[in-house]
């Protein structure tokens with residue numbers, strides 16, 4: 001392939017999904033990549049993130065394995081998994097299930113995780129302080145015009161909306177389609193909806209979790225899921241073992257799809273509030289809550305599963321496409337796989353003329369899978385809070401929870417990449433389709 005830049009891709013948003021895509025696309029010489037980020041710098045929360053072997057395989061294929069290894073203390077250990085405990089019945093809880101992850105899982109501080117992508121970016125492709133306000137698809141040239149809130153404009157052959165759960169790109173895509181196709185139901189996909197769940201998030205220094213005699217809190221050595229009715233708490237070590245990431249959830253199932261009553265999206269919170277909320281919980285969970293640094297509280301939102309990922313030369317990826325409940329730890333990893341597949345398809349697309357084929361293949365391979373994982377993740381949230389059809393039948397619930405993660409091993413990223421390229425190839429050779 002020539003080294004001439006024949007395809008101009010604009011990525012709106014420099015979070016995990018946008019930066020992963022930028023790194024993957026930059027490996028193809030014919031693609032000109034620009035990242036348009038509204039903030040003045042890249043930023044991630046002071047919180048944790050977990051990835052599984054499937055995502056690790058993508059890092060290997062992108063040549064990022066060594067850098068990600070250097071950013072975590074965790075190893076691919078098949079004995080690693082979640083310990084599930086019943087924790088809301090007083091001071092003493094009990095373990096009731098162990099869900100191993102094939103080849104283990106790796107945990108990260110989010111900022112260290114994002115830094116690996118930032119370090120992998122070529123120079124001069126990021127434009128900070130650029131908030132996309134709207135886009136326009138030129139019907140004659142098929143070019144996309146991007147408009148930013150500061151009054152400036154840019155053009156591209158393909159716009160990828162990686163702008164997160166409140167995506168401006170998704171908002172315009174579905175508002176436009178609702179009007180153009182006279183389908184008001186598309187407006188249902190514009191805004192995120194509250195799940196009825198609040199998440200209290202914070203980090204605990206590992207030094208606070210080692211007793212005078214050297215006894216170690218369980219979470220220093222294994223991820224733990226503490227479960228109770230309408231509440232659960234997840235904790236695992238990050239930052240090379242120096243911190244434990246804690247997220248404690250409280251759900252009011254009757255409030256799903258309503259408007260949050262006490263705060264909008266995120267707020268600082270008092271440790272007392274967290275302790276009060278979990279006051280009847282087992283003591284080892286309370287130790288975590290008692291030592292959380294600067295806790296914040298989040299109203300957890302999600303979007304309805306989308307019917308499209310693509311409209312013309314505009315495509316959605318990451319939370320813009322599938323913002324889901326965080327319960328399987330699958331939002332960012334699904335975004336990374338979206339980026340990997342889209343980059344493979346665009347890598348095989350040498351000019352805008354055949355872009356539609358790549359986008360049709362991306363939608364075919366990723367949309368159903370993203371919606372499937374979103375459904376599994378939401379269901380997992382109900383299971384962890386004893387609100388699924390299994391209720392409190394822990395013997396049945398344990399294996400059912402393990403099955404929620406089975407999508408990780410159903411296929412491999414290599415298989416999915418091949419499936420995507422095959423699909424594109426079939427379209428290319430289909431005499432029935434009049435691709436331009």
Ligand SMILES: Cc1cc2nc3c(=O)[nH]c(=O)nc-3n(C[C@H](O)[C@H](O)[C@H](O)COP(=O)(O)OP(=O)(O)OC[C@H]3O[C@@H](n4cnc5c(N)ncnc54)[C@H](O)[C@@H]3O)c2cc1C
Pocket residue numbers: 012013014015016017018036037038039043048049050051130131132133162163164165167168199201247317318319320326328329330331332333334335
């Ligand atoms: C409590 C919790 C725990 C989680 N744990 C895990 C986990 O363990 N594993 C996992 O895989 N996932 C996890 N997730 C999900 C994961 O955090 C998200 O899926 C992921 O961060 C989404 O990345 P993104 O790049 O798509 O969106 P974002 O991170 O939201 O990035 C969007 C970017 O776009 C920019 N932007 C927004 N609008 C515009 C605009 N108009 N113009 C230009 N730029 C714009 C923003 O500034 C931002 O940089 C968790 C989520 C929560 C809430």
